[in-house]
Amino acid sequence: MRRHYEVNLATIIPVLGRPQNVEPLIESFIESKTPGWLVFVHQLDDIDETLEIHRNQHKNRHLFVRNIPVVDATTWPQKINVAVEQINANWYLCGADDIRFHQGWWQATLIARQNTQIGVIGTNDLGNPRVIAGEHTCHPLIRREYILQHGTWDQPGKAIHEGYRHWYCDDELVITAKMRGAWQHCPDAIIEHLHPYWTGQPSDPTYQLGESHAETDRATFQKRMELLGVELI
Numbered sequence: 001m002r003r004h005y006e007v008n009l010a011t012i013i014p015v016l017g018r019p020q021n022v023e024p025l026i027e028s029f030i031e032s033k034t035p036g037w038l039v040f041v042h043q044l045d046d047i048d049e050t051l052e053i054h055r056n057q058h059k060n061r062h063l064f065v066r067n068i069p070v071v072d073a074t075t076w077p078q079k080i081n082v083a084v085e086q087i088n089a090n091w092y093l094c095g096a097d098d099i100r101f102h103q104g105w106w107q108a109t110l111i112a113r114q115n116t117q118i119g120v121i122g123t124n125d126l127g128n129p130r131v132i133a134g135e136h137t138c139h140p141l142i143r144r145e146y147i148l149q150h151g152t153w154d155q156p157g158k159a160i161h162e163g164y165r166h167w168y169c170d171d172e173l174v175i176t177a178k179m180r181g182a183w184q185h186c187p188d189a190i191i192e193h194l195h196p197y198w199t200g201q202p203s204d205p206t207y208q209l210g211e212s213h214a215e216t217d218r219a220t221f222q223k224r225m226e227l228l229g230v231e232l233i
Helices: 019-031 047-060 078-086 107-114 144-149 169-179 205-212 214-228
Strands: 006-014 037-041 065-070 088-094 097-103 120-124 141-143 183-192
Touching: 019 037, 019 047, 019 097, 037 047, 037 078, 047 065, 065 078, 065 214, 078 088, 078 107, 088 144, 107 120, 107 141, 120 169, 141 144, 144 205, 169 214, 205 214
Parallel strands: 006 037, 006 088, 037 065, 120 183
Antiparallel strands: 088 141, 097 183, 120 141
16 A cells, blocks of 8 residues: 655665664764655565664664565565655665765755756765766666656656666666766765675675576666667677
8 A cells, every 4th residue: 555755855775684784874874964764675574674673763763764564575676666656755765775875965966956857866886986987876866756757768657677686777777867868977975885896895695696686687688778779888
């Protein structure tokens, strides 16, 4: 059932099997003075993570934490779309539990947000070379009107195409936003991504699960770009 919440910014955090990341993420959210709601989307049977979210929700009563337990939504795109469906926000940040918010990131997007032609804003994760170059983003900020009017290239109302497990869904989002003249990169909107690819930290089963579907996701991306008429380099 759809629930109508009104908020300017909803930061969506799909989570899976890393309860130890909940508290430092919340601390980062608070310290950076990120406005709006912090929304965790977690699988119902992920008991440790569920308990950790509830514990921090209780501890940080002044913080607007929402948790959305799901059964059928198991992938990153599905969890993002569930949150968009249930929370009526002006903007959605598509996040992850391994990010850390830097002071001023939201303010750094102000000019882009004021431009009503812009529907997808790229934040800077300080790690991915394409992101640093301003060509891409792993944690996009998406305008609600953009989702409703455009969405994916073939599904208005969907923020992220659900044919992907995890990889390449952000590539499709950015490419289609660029094609529509609705993309802007904000290099000073820093949301650091603590990914082992560039931090040197050990991998874990959650990262490995995403990697295990990389080739399938790549094939999906290539096929969908072919149908869209995009020639990939």
